[in-house]
Amino acid sequence: MPQVLTARDVTTLLNSGQAIPEGALLTPTARDLLEERRRRPDAAYHAAAPAALAVVAPSPSAAGAAIMATVPDYEFKWTPGSDPKTPAEIQRFFTSPRLEEIKRRMCDMGRRLWLKDFTDGNGGNITVRVGDNLVLCTPTLICKGFMTPDDLALIDLDGRQLAGNRKRTSEALTHLGIMKRQPAAKACVHAHPPHATAFAIANASVPSCLIPEAEVFLGKIGVAQYQTPGTPENAEEVGRIGVDHQAILMQNHGVIVWGKDVEDAYWKIENLDAYCRTVAIASGLGTGLHQFGPDKLKDLIDLRLKLGMPDARAGLKECELCDNSELRPAVVVPTSAVAAPAEPPPDADVEALVQRITDEILRRLAAK
Numbered sequence: 420m421p422q423v424l425t426a427r428d429v430t431t432l433l434n435s436g437q438a439i440p441e442g443a444l445l446t447p448t449a450r451d452l453l454e455e456r457r458r459r460p461d462a463a464y465h466a467a468a469p470a471a472l473a474v475v476a477p478s479p480s481a482a483g484a485a486i487m488a489t490v491p492d493y494e495f496k497w498t499p500g501s502d503p504k505t506p507a508e509i510q511r512f513f514t515s516p517r518l519e520e521i522k523r524r525m526c527d528m529g530r531r532l533w534l535k536d537f538t539d540g541n542g543g544n545i546t547v548r549v550g551d552n553l554v555l556c557t558p559t560l561i562c563k564g565f566m567t568p569d570d571l572a573l574i575d576l577d578g579r580q581l582a583g584n585r586k587r588t589s590e591a592l593t594h595l596g597i598m599k600r601q602p603a604a605k606a607c608v609h610a611h612p613p614h615a616t617a618f619a620i621a622n623a624s625v626p627s628c629l630i631p632e633a634e635v636f637l638g639k640i641g642v643a644q645y646q647t648p649g650t651p652e653n654a655e656e657v658g659r660i661g662v663d664h665q666a667i668l669m670q671n672h673g674v675i676v677w678g679k680d681v682e683d684a685y686w687k688i689e690n691l692d693a694y695c696r697t698v699a700i701a702s703g704l705g706t707g708l709h710q711f712g713p714d715k716l717k718d719l720i721d722l723r724l725k726l727g728m729p730d731a732r733a734g735l736k737e738c739e740l741c742d743n744s745e746l747r748p749a750v751v752v753p754t755s756a757v758a759a760p761a762e763p764p765p766d767a768d769v770e771a772l773v774q775r776i777t778d779e780i781l782r783r784l785a786a787k
């Protein structure tokens with residue numbers, strides 16, 4: 420029988436500088452503890468058990484558990500009905516270690532958005548749901564690349580600010596429009612990545628069935644009709660589209676995505692902009708775009724569902740799956756079709772001279 424280690428066993432081993440024994444099984448709490456230690460750069464885990472997760476168990480099922488243990492889960496979970504109520508409770512919750520960790524991760528993702536040129540000026544915003552009626556959000560008028568945890572605000576699902584020194588972003592309403600309707604949306608990121616935004620302003624639908632990873636991680640890309648940013652109308656429109664789409668082009672504006680945690684959502688912005696960039700480049704090659712077809716898309720939708728991401732296409736028939744994009748590839752003129760230089764326009768003086776000569780010849784012929 421393999422040895423089963425609880426969180427307390429793991430703590431004792433790591434604190435005494437010992438490695439996790441080969442073949443040992445970990446309880447879920449022990450696994451979480453190891454993950455937490457691995458995430459923290461100062462953790463004893465690194466010195467004591469650098470390869471522990473790779474050698475946890477010999478049996479296939481236990482090996483599966485070991486693989487699961489190597490996938491960190493940053494989703495913020497809470498007990499329904501447990502939201503803090505009084506101002507003092509809310510303040511305590513807002514400055515608790517759990518929320519400080521989420522705030523740091525939001526600042527990290529903001530930095531990555533800015534470094535990737537996905538936001539400009541004070542553009543973009545980030546939210547993370549942390550309760551039945553509680554959401555952390557970025558403040559208004561701040562560059563996402565240089566936020567600190569103290570800049571973030573706590574709001575309810577109607578957008579009322581509950582804590583934080585800086586005023587929340589007006590575009591939080593758009594994020595809340597999604598979160599109110601789609602409980603799986605635990606984090607939203609809005610940005611203006613140039614390639615995806617180019618599709619949004621050109622009113623070009625993004626074609627599907629081109630790159631498998633995009634189908635798995637983005638699902639079908641939604642389009643929200645233009646509404647003024649920060650208004651209830653925009654929240655209504657984006658929220659409506661967000662129920663069935665994790666990645667949304669906001670017409671004439673930018674994109675918004677949602678995920679189970681803030682990094683998951685951030686990844687989708689990267690995926691979306693990379694996809695749009697690649698499609699734009701490919702459409703300029705002049706050969707047309709090769710789609711892999713609905714039967715293959717079905718496999719990818721199944722994979723997406725297995726990874727825990729909802730997909731409204733799951734119930735559709737194959738013939739309804741690969742939409743025909745209206746994207747028109749950029750026109751590339753082959754060299755053989757390049758027209759010869761056009762003839763120069765006729766000179767008016769020469770025309771008049773030819774006419775006079777012709778008239779004179781005709782007059783003389785008639786006089787004979």
Ligand SMILES: [Zn+2]
Nearest residue numbers: 542543648673
């Ligand atoms: Zn915006």
